[in-house]
Amino acid sequence: xxxxxxxxxxxxxxxxxxxxxxxxxxxxxxxxxxxxxxxxxxxxxxxxxxxxxxxxxxxxxxxxxxxxxxxxxxxxxxxxxxxxxxxxxxxxxxxxxxxxxxxxxxxxxxxxxxxxxxxxxxxxxxxxxxxxxxxxxxxxxxxxxxxxxxxxxxxxxxxxxxxxxxxxxxxxxxxxxxxxxxxxxxxxxxxxxxxxxxxxxxxxxxxxxxxxxxxxxxxxxxxxxxxxxxxxxxxxxxxxxxxxxxxxxxxxxxxxxxxxxxxxxxxxxxxxxxxxxxxxxxxxxxxxxxxxxxxxxxxxxxxxxxxxxxxxxxxxxxxxxxxxxxxxxxxxxxxxxxxxxxxxxxxxxxxxxxxxxxxxxxxxxxxxxxxxxxxxxxxxxxxxxxxxxxxxxxxxxxxxxxxxxxxxxxxxxxxxxxxxxxxxxxxxxxxxxxxxxxxxxxxxxxxxxxxxxxxxxxxxxxxxxxxxxxxxxxxxxxxxxxx
RNA sequence: GCUUCAUUAGCUCAGUCGGUUAGAGCGGCGGACUGUUAAUCCGUAGGUCCAAGGUUCAAGUCCUUGAUGGAGCGCCA
Numbered sequence: 367x368x369x370x371x372x373x374x375x376x377x378x379x380x381x382x383x384x385x386x387x388x389x390x391x392x393x394x395x396x397x398x399x400x401x402x403x404x405x406x407x408x409x410x411x412x413x414x415x416x417x418x419x420x421x422x423x424x425x426x427x428x429x430x431x432x433x434x435x436x437x438x439x440x441x442x443x444x445x446x447x448x449x450x451x452x453x454x455x456x457x458x459x460x461x462x463x464x465x466x467x468x469x470x471x472x473x474x475x476x477x478x479x480x481x482x483x484x485x486x487x488x489x490x491x492x493x494x495x496x497x498x499x500x501x502x503x504x505x506x507x508x509x510x511x512x513x514x515x516x517x518x519x520x521x522x523x524x525x526x527x528x529x530x531x532x533x534x535x536x537x538x539x540x541x542x543x544x545x546x547x548x549x550x551x552x553x554x555x556x557x558x559x560x561x562x563x564x565x566x567x568x569x570x571x572x573x574x575x576x577x578x579x580x581x582x583x584x585x586x587x588x589x590x591x592x593x594x595x596x597x598x599x600x601x602x603x604x605x606x607x608x609x610x611x612x613x614x615x616x617x618x619x620x621x622x623x624x625x626x627x628x629x630x631x632x633x634x635x636x637x638x639x640x641x642x643x644x645x646x647x648x649x650x651x652x653x654x655x656x657x658x659x660x661x662x663x664x665x666x667x668x669x670x671x672x673x674x675x676x677x678x679x680x681x682x683x684x685x686x687x688x689x690x691x692x693x694x695x696x697x698x699x700x701x702x703x704x705x706x707x708x709x710x711x712x713x714x715x716x717x718x719x720x721x722x723x724x725x726x727x728x729x730x731x732x733x734x735x736x737x738x739x740x741x742x743x744x745x746x747x748x749x750x751x752x753x754x755x756x757x758x759x760x761x762x763x764x765x766x767x768x769x770x771x772x773x774x775x776x777x778x779x780x781x782x783x784x785x786x787x788x789x790x791x792x793x794x795x796x797x798x799x800x801x802x803x804x805x806x807x808x809x810x811x812x813x814x815x816x817x818x819x820x821x822x823x824x825x826x827x828x829x830x831x832x833x834x835x836x837x838x839x840x841x842x843x844x845x846x847x848x849x
Numbered sequence: 850g851c852u853u854c855a856u857u858a859g860c861u862c863a864g865u866c867g868g869u870u871a872g873a874g875c876g877g878c879g880g881a882c883u884g885u886u887a888a889u890c891c892g893u894a895g896g897u898c899c900a901a902g903g904u905u906c907a908a909g910u911c912c913u914u915g916a917u918g919g920a921g922c923g924c925c926a
Contacts, residue, residue, distance in 0.1 A: 394885095394886080396883095397882080400884075400885045411886095415884080431876095447885095466877060474861085474887065477860085479919065534924070571926090594924085596925075597850055597924085599850085599921095599922095600922080601919095601920080604926090607926070608926095610926095706922095716922085717923090772925070772926065820926030824926095
């Protein structure tokens, strides 16, 4: 009995003139004779040559686009031009029929919007199978990067009682009945009756818990799902997404930037080294897409050039204050071409400003640092006053990528108890609720830093896809939790 | 949440100034061909023009409201 071989292995080892058994799905069936088979193990299809004169016609009839089939036969050098090897089938097996009358997928170009509506089937397209193989490779590369550097993978809770993380609206987690919620004497919902005996939510960030781990394990990272109940309708936001959050004791802002930059460069290089075929599929897709765009909107670099460019060049590092200066003096601003004119120091940058810095001015990834304290989170380390900087700043850093915007947000953390508590009071963050966080500053506190990397934004960049809903299997966003 | 664009065959789209019976390509189905590469060739079926209301002699086409989808903005990773 021949054992099944994966197509990727056959293509790699090419065991010519041996009997093989392959199983997969029909991608094309030409001429009643040439069956293109894909089993998901790689981007390439394997050609199976069917001896249509000596095969039961009722069997051949069932070889339809999308059907699950198997073939047993000799692996031979291909007589045709498009491929090196092929299987000359002695036997064809039909495992699952696929009625083309009802099957929504067709062997032709389909819009991403249409495929999103049939996300349960879109894995079967070349584009999405490539995206999800690359997504896997990137996830693996991230674990490898951190593991090789002596980081510990820390699983932080998905359900949290703290709503003080300040990273956005949260989804409530409860087992209380909606029709007759238990009430206290004051008429408020009585969370003492709830599952956890208190109000709980889905996490918006594992950072605070990661900091706790870093204060003993030294270097930790999280890689898990994150939930934001914001009513965000953009190509770069999801209600449920995956985030990587390293946290390192004794690191300062510069170490933090180095770590983030090394990591991004490493994982992108990993994709270049290990996902060439899949990247090629996506690159060709992009080239086709570009053709329908007006000349001035076409990008100068193709996908692999863009990735190599990021790997080969240091990111530009500038302070928020310097960025404001560049923006104010830009021709774009002077000519009034920004929809939002660059205001004075202290307000957050609009995405058109970030895009200008990354895509027009520096033409490479940019790390913006030392933002005004006013517009950043309470836990970020307060900078010493500096000449030429109009107001208090914090040791924050945002990494901006072309086409994506913010891909990483991080900071050196405020390790000085008194400063941290003062800041929390100013920002009305309840100290009692975060006593455990403050304990790290009470006992053996030290300099430390970390950041959050939006995994889907990374996948977006590497795959060259344009909507974040197309780089996660089953996207959750306002009004949509299908599948 | 705001702004804006779209919604016509299974899919992608065309449909002129409001005017007769709404078209194409791909896909499907039937057939031919048989070393093909999104095979090719011939034939064929397929429509609640997103929904409701309105204007008009007449609406796929104009107006109002709503639904869904895209893009941009805000919030951020």
